[in-house]
Amino acid sequence: xxxxxxxxxxxxxxxxxxxxxxxxxxxxxxxxxxxxxxxxxxxxxxxxxxxxxxxxxxxxxxxxxxxxxxxxxxxxxxxxxxxxxxxxxxxxxxxxxxxxxxxxxxxxxxxxxxxxxxxxxxxxxxxxxxxxxxxxxxxxxxxxxxxxxxxxxxxxxxxxxxxxxxxxxxxxxxxxxxxxxxxxxxxxxxxxxxxxxxxxxxxxxxxxxxxxxxxxxxxxxxxxxxxxxxxxxxxxxxxxxxxxxxxxxxxxxxxxxxxxxxxxxxxxxxxx
Amino acid sequence: xxxxxxxxxxxxxxxxxxxxxxxxxxxxxxxxxxxxxxxxxxxxxxxxxxxxxxxxxxxxxxxxxxxxxxxxxxxxxxxxxxxxxxxxxxxxxxxxxxxxxxxxxxxxxxxxxxxxxxxxxxxxxxxxxxxxxxxxxxxxxxxxxxxxxxxxxxxxxxxxxxxxxxxxxxxxxxxxxxxxxxxxxxxxxxxxxxxxxxxxxxxxxxxxxxxxxxxxxxxxxxxxxxxxxxxxxxxxxxxxxxxxxxxxxxxxxxxxxxxxxxxxxxxxxxxxxxxxxxxxxxxxxxxxxxxxxxxxxxxxxxxxxxxxxxxxxxxxxxxxxxxxxxxxxxxxxxxxxxxxxxxxxxxxxxxxxxxxxxxxxxxxxxxxxxxxxxxxxxxxxxxxxxxxxxxxxxxxxxxxxxxxxxxxxxxxxxxxxxxxxxxxxxxxxxxxxxxxxxxxxxxxxxxxxxxxxxxxxxxxxxxxxxxxxxxxxxxxxxxxxxxxxxxxxxxxxxxxxxxxxxxxxxxxxxxxxxxxxxxxxxxxxxxxxxxxxxxxxxxxxxxxxxxxxxx
Numbered sequence: 001x002x003x004x005x006x007x008x009x010x011x012x013x014x015x016x017x018x019x020x021x022x023x024x025x026x027x028x029x030x031x032x033x034x035x036x037x038x039x040x041x042x043x044x045x046x047x048x049x050x051x052x053x054x055x056x057x058x059x060x061x062x063x064x065x066x067x068x069x070x071x072x073x074x075x076x077x078x079x080x081x082x083x084x085x086x087x088x089x090x091x092x093x094x095x096x097x098x099x100x101x102x103x104x105x106x107x108x109x110x111x112x113x114x115x116x117x118x119x120x121x122x123x124x125x126x127x128x129x130x131x132x133x134x135x136x137x138x139x140x141x142x143x144x145x146x147x148x149x150x151x152x153x154x155x156x157x158x159x160x161x162x163x164x165x166x167x168x169x170x171x172x173x174x175x176x177x178x179x180x181x182x183x184x185x186x187x188x189x190x191x192x193x194x195x196x197x198x199x200x201x202x203x204x205x206x207x208x209x210x211x212x213x214x215x216x217x218x219x220x221x222x223x224x225x226x227x228x229x230x231x232x233x234x235x236x237x238x239x240x241x242x243x244x245x246x247x248x249x250x251x252x253x254x255x256x257x258x259x260x261x262x263x264x265x266x267x268x269x270x271x272x
Numbered sequence: 273x274x275x276x277x278x279x280x281x282x283x284x285x286x287x288x289x290x291x292x293x294x295x296x297x298x299x300x301x302x303x304x305x306x307x308x309x310x311x312x313x314x315x316x317x318x319x320x321x322x323x324x325x326x327x328x329x330x331x332x333x334x335x336x337x338x339x340x341x342x343x344x345x346x347x348x349x350x351x352x353x354x355x356x357x358x359x360x361x362x363x364x365x366x367x368x369x370x371x372x373x374x375x376x377x378x379x380x381x382x383x384x385x386x387x388x389x390x391x392x393x394x395x396x397x398x399x400x401x402x403x404x405x406x407x408x409x410x411x412x413x414x415x416x417x418x419x420x421x422x423x424x425x426x427x428x429x430x431x432x433x434x435x436x437x438x439x440x441x442x443x444x445x446x447x448x449x450x451x452x453x454x455x456x457x458x459x460x461x462x463x464x465x466x467x468x469x470x471x472x473x474x475x476x477x478x479x480x481x482x483x484x485x486x487x488x489x490x491x492x493x494x495x496x497x498x499x500x501x502x503x504x505x506x507x508x509x510x511x512x513x514x515x516x517x518x519x520x521x522x523x524x525x526x527x528x529x530x531x532x533x534x535x536x537x538x539x540x541x542x543x544x545x546x547x548x549x550x551x552x553x554x555x556x557x558x559x560x561x562x563x564x565x566x567x568x569x570x571x572x573x574x575x576x577x578x579x580x581x582x583x584x585x586x587x588x589x590x591x592x593x594x595x596x597x598x599x600x601x602x603x604x605x606x607x608x609x610x611x612x613x614x615x616x617x618x619x620x621x622x623x624x625x626x627x628x629x630x631x632x633x634x635x636x637x638x639x640x641x642x643x644x645x646x647x648x649x650x651x652x653x654x655x656x657x658x659x660x661x662x663x664x665x666x667x668x669x670x671x672x673x674x675x676x677x678x679x680x681x682x683x684x685x686x687x688x689x690x691x692x693x694x695x696x697x698x699x700x701x702x703x704x705x706x707x708x709x710x711x712x713x714x715x716x717x718x719x720x721x722x723x724x725x726x727x728x729x730x731x732x733x734x735x736x737x738x739x740x741x742x743x744x745x746x747x748x749x750x751x752x753x754x755x756x757x758x759x760x761x762x763x764x765x766x767x768x769x770x771x772x773x774x775x776x777x778x779x780x781x782x783x784x785x786x787x788x789x790x791x792x793x794x795x796x797x798x799x800x801x802x803x804x805x806x807x808x809x810x811x812x813x814x815x816x817x818x819x820x821x822x823x
Contacts (some may be wrong), residue, residue, distance in 0.1 A: 118583055160713060197723040
């Protein structure tokens with residue numbers, strides 16, 4: 001009886017992905033209550049497999065809805081709840097690969113935008129070994145996307161990242177939620193490397209460099225970063241900072257050498 | 273406590289040479305003709321075959337020889353004797369068969385003893401339930417060994433009850449046999465029984481034995497289908513057991529079991545790629561400081577692996593270097609040092625260093641490291657094309673080694689090295705040329721990549737956007753920086769640490785200082801006497817010299 005109600009809610013959720021978040025979360029909490037009454041919130045050995053599938057679907061829908069509402073915390077919670085279901089052997093619960101990869105890919109992207117690279121790679125490692133190591137992570141539509149993005153970000157091919165965020169390349173709607181965050185992230189990356197790499201930049205080409213829309217935006221961005229704008233060029237204020245650093249550096253070094261030498265003397269004393 | 277102890281591997285531990293009188297015969301297969309204690313035991317078992325000793329009989333004798341060690345370990349409360357018994361397993365291993373084990377059991381356990389049921393279950397595990405316990409030979413042996421014990425002054429007259437150490441030792445032998453015979457399921461069941469039994473016993477002298485038991489338990493589970501990394505593998509199911517064992521071990525301050533179980537758990541998690549759990553385990557436990565060297569090496573390797581996956585390369589490098597250095601240098605652990613070196617090489621590459629060429633020349637590593645050699649070559653030159661083909665050619669090997677995902681991260685390093693090479697060779701180069709040489713997608717990509725390299729401090733250069741070229745700065749003198757000083761400091765610190773460790777690793781025999789105190793006391797008394805005699809004036813120089821020598 002109860003599981004029929006659950007499947008109805010799920011069908012409702014699946015049919016209208018545009019549903020507003022409060023509405024969806026009301027339905028989701030109802031679904032979770034039913035799961036609780038069926039004792040299927042977490043998988044136990046005695047839970048029948050059709051219930052397991054329903055529970056998994058509930059969480060997956062919950063994850064998708066919360067990412068559409070840009071609620072990262074709720075999304076993370078759903079992903080955590082899904083983990084035990086994904087760990088189940090395929091005999092108990094036949095895996096639903098597209099959905100699983102979609103959610104996992106999203107969680108990878110979330111880790112990436114939050115700069116949690118260590119967790120990103122831990123997750124990636126376990127993906128590579130999932131299903132007996134035969135899984136083709138890079139070839140997958142959903143999983144390959146964050147993996148490629150990470151690689152490009154690391155090597156610095158920002159233009160490729162930019163292109164990948166164009167709507168045609170994004171595997172599904174939910175992924176574009178992260179585009180805005182990523183855009184800002186790569187813009188600040190580019191800005192910080194430009195500061196070191198160029199002595200000066202003409203405003204006109206900075207526009208394309210930073211993927212900004214107009215020269216006005218460029219000037220605003222330059223002000224925001226504290227750059228000097230003179231005669232159609234941008235200058236980076238960095239020479240002054242280096243001079244004062246040098247003095248500290250020399251002082252540091254001689255002090256370090258003295259400390260080290262004293263340390264050796266002390267150690268030698270204990271040995272001899 | 274000097275005595276004639278039958279054992280085969282005194283050569284391995286020089287630290288207890290004071291207990292050894294009989295020169296050790298290294299090979300157990302060809303025993304010296306029955307003059308030393310080893311032969312004695314063999315004779316007791318089977319007097320008719322005195323001349324040409326059957327390997328099986330010899331094996332039984334060897335097994336029993338270890339019981340004396342275990343007895344001593346318990347009597348003296350010194351784990352070193354048990355360790356020695358454990359080390360001899362590798363020698364006995366070749367001759368293990370159900371019959372040998374069954375005979376050893378039958379000879380050891382008297383039929384009427386309370387521990388009869390234990391013996392029965394040991395026999396059942398090797399499929400020899402029908403062997404009767406406490407046979408005539410066994411009784412005879414006991415008498416003889418008693419006589420021997422009396423002769424040697426260890427004075428343990430009657431072996432009434434078999435100590436648990438001996439039956440656990442026999443259990444380990446059964447495990448070894450089952451493992452070698454590839455009876456994994458049976459082995460796992462037996463190990464389960466054995467570990468349950470160990471948990472009911474609380475004896476410090478069992479510690480190193482029980483560590484071994486858990487080791488084989490986990491090994492059996494690894495080999496049962498479905499093999500890891502499948503989540504259905506039995507290794508997932510034994511995690512709660514191992515964690516419980518770890519808790520008990522920590523409470524009992526049982527460092528042997530603690531170290532070995534932590535290592536087992538880490539291995540367990542990493543086999544199923546549960547990096548997060550492994551990391552949590554490391555952060556919530558404290559690896560015992562005075563653990564056995566081999567366990568430390570393993571622990572450091574797994575730790576290095578976790579850190580490498582988490583992009584903490586500096587830590588990973590530190591741990592892995594220590595692991596490779598702690599690995600036994602003799603041929604018995606080639607596999608470990610190969611695996612650790614492979615991982616170390618990849619981590620070094622990821623840090624932007626180029627590994628020493630000498631590493632690849634070591635005979636024991638040369639073949640295994642060949643794919644990595646190709647990889648290093650590609651990275652060193654900064655040739656992206658070579659790099660891609662090397663990965664494609666050796667993908668299977670890298671996947672098997674578990675370094676594949678790490679190696680994929682190297683792509684950016686290859687590019688960086690390429691850019692560095694170019695910045696060193698040209699004072700000015702157009703972005704277009706960089707793009708063509710490094711096979712990058714487009715000029716814009718090249719520009720961003722170079723800009724990032726400049727920011728990350730890989731090269732010293734500036735970009736000119738209007739004209740589209742990269743201009744290298746003059747390379748400074750390395751000796752004017754703090755770099756040489758730091759390298760020097762690092763080395764000195766390593767030497768000092770080595771010195772400290774060696775001082776800490778020195779072992780002194782127990783109660784030796786009391787002896788010295790006594791000597792000192794005597795010396796003082798003698799001095800006082802001498803002083804008195806000198807005062808009395810009846811002591812000449814010759815006497816004085818002689819006395820001092822006698823001290």
